[in-house]
Amino acid sequence: MVAFLLSRLKSFRQIVHQEHNQKEKMLLILIFGAFGIISNYTGIEINNGAIVSQTWQADVDYDAAIANTRIMGVAIGGLLGGPIVGLGVGLIAGLHRLTLGGFTAEACAISTILAGLITGLLGRRFGIIGRNRSPWGAVAVGILMEIIQMGVILLTARPFEAASHLVEVIAIPMITINGLGTLIFIMIIQSILMEEERTRALQTHNALQIAQQTLPFFRQGLNFHSCGEAAKIILQATKADAISITDKKQVLAHAGAASDHHQPGQNMATLLTKKVIENGKILIARSTEEIQCYRENCPLQAAIVVPLQVRDETVGSLKLYFEDAEKLDQVEQELAEGLSKLFSTQLELAEAERQQKLLKDAEVKALQAQVHPHFLFNAINTISSLVRTDAQKARKLLIQLGVFFRSNLQGARHLLIPLEKEIEHVEAYLSLEQARFPGKYEVEFDIEPQLNHVLIPPFTLQPLVENAIRHAFSNRKQGNVKVTAYMNRDKMMLTTEDNGKGIPADLIQSLGKESVRSEEGTGTALWNIRKRIQEIYGMEGSFMIQSEQDSGTKVTMTLPLTQNKWSENDV
Known part of the structure; x- marks a missing residue:
């Protein structure tokens, strides 16, 4: 009965789970010390092998003794709390037993104190009580303590004949009943541990399920759409x-009740939320007054508000x-706290991904915005030389130079552009190069x-064409480059092919996958193109280089067909 009642107490359940500090050890000593005192009072008085009294034992005759469950409480207290608790409980129960009298009073007091100390040491050394421990270890310890008590009675109680006769009568019943009582007590304690473990497992499972379902939305950051979907889940x-x-x-x-006045887009309706945003701490309200909603008839009676934080800063x-x-029970509070941590982690990851993407975009745009200085100087020199000899052609080249720069700006400001715009970029580049080397390719x-x-x-195309012109035909009088775009099921195949000198076999495996050192370049352009295709399209896109020495090079890009909205208004 005591074990069951204790198992219902929140404070006792917490003590069972936690490492014991001084305050909790004192509480255990008081609880099991009281258990020992009650056991003394509710024992059975025995005189010459016969039951004398089964009522409240406030005073025991000198020739009598008490059969009770005192050792059980002392042993369990020691196993739970360690030697300090065991000794404390043993002293309380043992000294109290001494005050009741009887020819075994001293022997029972000594055995009780010994039992508390021994079980405490055994509990500390072997961890006998635990969720994964068999209860029979604790039962064995309880039985051993009763056997020790019988031995102490035989050694110290006098007259010996009376002590021997008493042990003969009470030994088997007391050892059996105390062993059974210890088993029941330990099983109840273990059920507490298992019940709490199951509850935590369910809470964790529930929290992780929610986190998994909301992850795609919170990865988008805090906005109306992502939060709206997450709130429903x-x-x-x-x-x-x-x-x-x-x-x-x-x-x-x-989402849910009070949606008529708690609406997205409005300023915060409760002062409770403002406090959480300001302090970054969890707040709980159990009345409408604590929630402090401006609407008098708001149906919401309780709330738990948890902060969402990114790098220790409260963002929502x-x-x-x-x-x-x-x-609003303990389960919901713990769930809310767990969700707060999970969502905060998701938001941090989303922010990290966003920063990483911005960094990558900045790197890509820096590369896209670069113009080869020699190309620019050569283009200006070519146009300058044509101003006097062929003004009309010089004018056309200036226009193409403008188109080239415009394409650079578009590339620096857009993640994707129409294919026709990329072709314009290539044509502008070619018109300027062909003016310098007419008829070369x-x-x-x-x-x-x-x-x-x-x-x-x-x-994507312009660097490939430029590579062919600068490297493929460096030792040839004339070359050909072909740019092809065609559909293959739901993909677009985009290729550039030249009949140049090809790429050495020792470089072909590395090109496009990393920067390489060679006399003719580093391969950064190819690596940049492959990297962007992987980051934008994932498994749906591919980049492949095929080349043979003295037979030319073919670069093939496989891209999904996308025709999203695109605008030049911001250029």
Whole structure:
């Protein structure tokens, strides 16, 4: 009965789970010391092998003794709390037994103190009580302590004949009943541990499920759409009557009860939320007055508000509202706290991904915005020389130079551009190069018309054509480059092919995968193109280089067909 009642006490359940500090050890000593005192009072008085009294044992005759469950409480206290608790419980129960009298009073007091100390040492050394421990170890210890008590009675109680006769009568019943009592007590304690473990497992499972379902949305950051979807998921997975998510200034989402006045886009409706944003600490309200909603008839009666943090800075809040304060129990509080940590982690990862993407975009755009200085100087020199001899051609080249720079700007400001814009960039580059080296090479375009508006990463074709012109034909009088775009099922195949000198076999495996050192370049352009295709399209895109010495090089890009909206207004 005592074990069952103790198992219902929240404080005792916490003590069972935690490492014991001085305060908890004192509490255990008081609990099991009281258990020992009650056992003394409720024992059975025995005189000459016969039951004398089964009532409250406040005073025992000198010739009598008490059969009770005192050792059980002392042993369990020692096993739970260690030697300090065991000794403390043993002293309380043993000294109290001494005050009741009887010819075994001294022997029982000594055996009780010894039992407390020994079980405490055994509990500390072997960890006999635990969720993964068999209860029979504790039962064996309890039985051993009773046997020790019988031995102490035989050694110290006098007259010996009376002590021997008493042990003969009470030994087997007391050892059996105390062993059975210890088993029941330990099983109840273990059930507490297992129950709490199952509860935590369910909470963790629930929290992880919610986190998994909301991850795609929180990775987008805190916005109306992502928070709206996340709030719906959380509402379905918890006992809350309403879920609200805010940033620092306004409500981003509200699902459930009180949606008529807790609406997305509005300023925060409760002072409770403002306090959480300011302090970064969890707050709990169990009344409408504590919530402090501006609407008098608001049905929300309780709430737990947890901060959402990114790198220790509060960026928003998650609120679980309840129409009945009784629903806001410990389970919901722990779940809310767990979700707060998980969502904060998700937001941190989203921010890290965003910063990484910005950094990559900055790197890519820096590369895209670069113009080869020799190309620029050569283009200006070519145009200057034509101003007097062929003004019309010089004018056309200036226009093409403008188109080239415009394409650079477009590439620096857009992740994707239409194929036709990339072709314009290539043509502008070619017109300027061909003006310097007339008749040295020919470039042919074979583009299926329906692909002109398909979006591709900028600076994918132009660097490939430039590579062919600068490297493939360096030792040749004339060369050919062919640019092809055609559909293959749901993909676009984009190729550049030249009949140049090809790429050495020792470099072909590294080109496009990393920067390489060679007399003719580093391969950075190819690496940049491959990297962007992987980051933008993932497994749906590919980049392949095929080349043979003295037979030319072919670069093939496989891209999914995308025709998203694109605008030049910001250029």
